[in-house]
Amino acid sequence: MIAVFWDLGGHASFRSVWHNYYSEVQGVMFVVDSSDAGRMEEAKRTLVDVLGHENLRGVPVLCLANKQDKPNALSVQELSRVFDFEKILGSERPFHVHPCCAIKGQGLEAGVRWLLAEACKVQRKTPTSSI
Structure with a gap:
């Protein structure tokens, strides 16, 4: 299997173009800075907005709880x-929360393997053209 990943960046100025990629998405990897409690509500609102898009209905979601090496990082729970x-997320899609530390490369492979396995199970409707 060939996997293509797009890092779309989470800064607010980049979010306005995310929808341009949704029709090709087979899985969402949402990375959260688990040591930044002050931005959790913003991250949650962003995830809710993204997953509300009709092109992302049913796609699996992996939430990577990054920066687990920090003493103030929230645990997965x-x-x-x-x-x-x-x-x-409801029951319409598979999801998984996985701890990681990107800078140390810890937890990334296991999380990505889960997402790839789930993405292979989901049958997405492909857009049809009307001629």
């Missing part, structure tokens, strides 16, 4: 409670 993933 704490992050799951703050985001209330069951409520915002």
Whole structure:
């Protein structure tokens, strides 16, 4: 299998172009700075907005809880409670919250393997052209 990843960046100024990629998406990897409690609500609102797009209906979601090496980082359980993933993601899509430390390369491979496995299971509707 060939996998293509797009790093779209989370800064607010980049978010306005994210929708241009949604029709090709087979899985979402959402990276959260788990040591930045002050931005959790913003991150949650962003995830809710993104996953509300019709082109992303049913796609699997991997939430990487990054910066687990920081002493003030929220654990996977704490992050799951703050985001209330069951409520915002519902039962229509597979999701997984995985701890990681990107700078040390810890947890990334296991998380990506989960996302790839789930993406292979999902049958997406491909847009049809009307001629």
